[in-house]
Amino acid sequence: EEELVESGGDLVKPGGSLRLACVGSGFTFSNAWMSWVRQAPGKGLEWVGRVKSKPNGETTDYAAPVKGRFIISRDDSRNTAYLQMNNLKIEDTGIYHCVVGWYFDLWGRGTLVTVSS
Amino acid sequence: ETVLTQSPGTLSLSPGERATLSCRASQSITANYLAWYQLLSGQAPRLLIYSASIRATGIPDRFSGSGSGTDFTLTISRLEPEDFAVYYCQQYGNSPIYTFGQGTKLEIK
Numbered sequence: 244e245e246e247l248v249e250s251g252g253d254l255v256k257p258g259g260s261l262r263l264a265c266v267g268s269g270f271t272f273s274n275a276w277m278s279w280v281r282q283a284p285g286k287g288l289e290w291v292g293r294v295k296s297k298p299n300g301e302t303t304d305y306a307a308p309v310k311g312r313f314i315i316s317r318d319d320s321r322n323t324a325y326l327q328m329n330n331l332k333i334e335d336t337g338i339y340h341c342v343v344g345w346y347f348d349l350w351g352r353g354t355l356v357t358v359s360s
Numbered sequence: 361e362t363v364l365t366q367s368p369g370t371l372s373l374s375p376g377e378r379a380t381l382s383c384r385a386s387q388s389i390t391a392n393y394l395a396w397y398q399l400l401s402g403q404a405p406r407l408l409i410y411s412a413s414i415r416a417t418g419i420p421d422r423f424s425g426s427g428s429g430t431d432f433t434l435t436i437s438r439l440e441p442e443d444f445a446v447y448y449c450q451q452y453g454n455s456p457i458y459t460f461g462q463g464t465k466l467e468i469k
Contacts, residue, residue: 278458288397288448290458304456307361335402340404345452346395348416350404 245349248342251352255331261321263326263354265341273297275343277317283337285292294324308334317349332357361453362387364461372469379436381464383449385402388429390447396425396434399463409434443469
């Protein structure tokens, strides 16, 4: 069975850093393009960014609100994708999901990030 | 960046009625690579439709997607009680940035 499990969410102060992890199973992780999607309280879904597979150059792309602050990476030997979040802002608060592919038919349950002083 | 605008913001209907949700893009979406998701409170989003009109695995046939270019529609032919949720469209054709619409809340009238 295909599964994604996120971890690493926490309460952090503005300006702080946090690293989220996403472990995938039940599919060929090394071929997957991995994205992060977040949902702020009472708000809609927002695509955060993506890392392509190694055969596709392992390149990354980011949404404008996080570009320059967030870094997505992957370790295929661990079937894990990471989201390094730096210089966190209050508006980064939300549930962070990892997802697979171009359209997202597999979602993790998400991990909660709270940015507050 | 391709901006997706969904309408209406809120749709109030009764079970058994037909729902029509709209998603309009600020520029044409390549290959009509547009998806629809359902979000129920406390759950991860569920993929309903991809490539504008292809139902995802396990999705009932009362859900259908249509449209091309910049205008897309999700139709729910006969609303069931479990269909009242928030719906999002997402484009993945205009790389490298994927975008979501702001959502349509489908509520019981």
